[in-house]
Amino acid sequence: MDSLITAAALALAGGDPLGALDRVALREDPPALALRGIAMAQLGDLDRAKALLRRAARGFGPKEAVARARCVVAEAEIALVSRDLGWPAKALDAARTTLEKHGDRLNAAHAGHLKVRRLLLIGRLDEAEDVLAGLDPMPLPPASRAAHELAVAGIAMRRLKTKPARRALEWARHAARRAGIPGLVAEVESAFLALDTPAARLIAGGGQRPLLLEDVEALLASPAMVVDTFRYVVRQQQTTVSLATRPVLFALARALAEAWPGDVSRATLIAQAFGGRHADESHRARLRVEIGRLRAELRGLADIGATSQGFALSPRLARGVMVLARPIEERHATVLAFLADGESWATSALALALGTGQRSVQRALEQLGEAGKVQSFGHGRARRWMTPPVAGFTTTLLLPAPLPSG
């Protein structure tokens, strides 16, 4: 490398992007453009950064594949942080392969983490987990290590595995402090906060109390029968009955579970399941039909017995019946229930699953989006919706080292 590029890179590494720009501001050769791009990204001018990195990548010669790959990685990171998920994931894969082939393991790992973060963001947990499993965090410098552990924690939290999540966050906290990047430390702390903030509400025996994520994990592993309003299922350990597409049956199951071991009057059931205030004969007939359907659905888990007032649940094996609810009940809960799986959904798929029109789903999603409860990416027919990742997604730029290393 030449004198000013070295001087600029040293300034960048020392956290002085302005000092770096000062040295290469007027130079148009590819290494200078790349350094200017990374400095601009650090200064928050992401649009200009992207343009500079793109020009740098184009300018590098055929023998400078590594330098070009680093520009692609930096550009991908900027796109990711600005939530522009339309950039070509294939280019990142190719850059990662080039870096690996030329022994730049550090930047190759960085590219791998970007891929994981993108998959996490678009709700492809299985793939994210696969890529992450192929990355060895041990030789990584502190900042990359922190990003790695945040991703591990993010997936674990999605999967309701709180112990591994906590362990990963401890590592992330340690690494972020060693890296000395305040933004990264703050991200780890907010992920910890998510672990220590009630994630759900338990309704049982007429009372209710908030649950942490690990309480939810323990509850789902317990022998209790749980009516889960997050996913619209009734479950007991390994057995799961999904009522996601049957809102009436789910409402009945929930009402019965909340009253357990007591019974629920016909009038209450009708009001809660059908929304009618007065129970007339036709409602009663319909209730009998729906209870019969619910009975069939829950066959393996519980029986529904008739009482003088109405109906009562009697679980076959479970010693308790509980309702797992959101901390605050909200509108469009059914839409959120589908998105709670952490995967990404198309509007049309949600409409199909919910049995309603695309228009009303669209309206619900827009309202939820304004409240920050769901996020979307892509445009037009390619648009997908999901709930924001709980953690594991750093928004701090940890750009690749622009100069040869290792």
Next chain:
Amino acid sequence: MKQSAAEILREYGPFPGVERVHGVSFDGNNVWFASGEKLNAFDPENGQALRSIDVAAHAGTAYDGQHFFQLANERIQKIDPDTGQVLATIPAPGGGGDSGLTWAEGTLWVGQYRERKIHQIDPETGTILRTIESNRFVTGVTWVDGELWHATWEGDQSDLRRVDPQSGKVLEKLDMPAGMGVSGLESDGGDRLYCGSTSAGVVRAVRRPR
């Protein structure tokens, strides 16, 4: 043109706190190298790190028997080896795009990296006396026994080449193993060429063919 694989005799370092080497020089006893914010000396007999001078050292280094010349930003600094004081500066011919530096017979020779050029300049004023062209990116430059050698580094391939100082024609070429980039280059006046690494804090000794 003779072409062969570079024979690496020894590797010095990695030296603590040194991420990569930007320039290499030899004062008759010890090898000196630039590491960004410092000039560092080591004993080529035992590889022991000796002392260092705190001075901006971003690229090539040269020694005229009394002073060091050191590329930093877009200038060449003349440095007192005892006090570390910068005695004078002249503009570098490449305006900061310079990489290698060596001293020979009263003039300085400077490699201009991406321009693939080597300039001979007046050490007092920086005036360009002559320019020869290479067909590879030029990093280190050194003179030994009337031979002009320069190192190239393009992508992940480097070689050391002896060129005609008039025409720039390549007379001999030593290929470095893939991935072993050469930044600074300096001869010890005998059969060794010291090569700074582009990717690690090490200096390698390569046999100079005779």
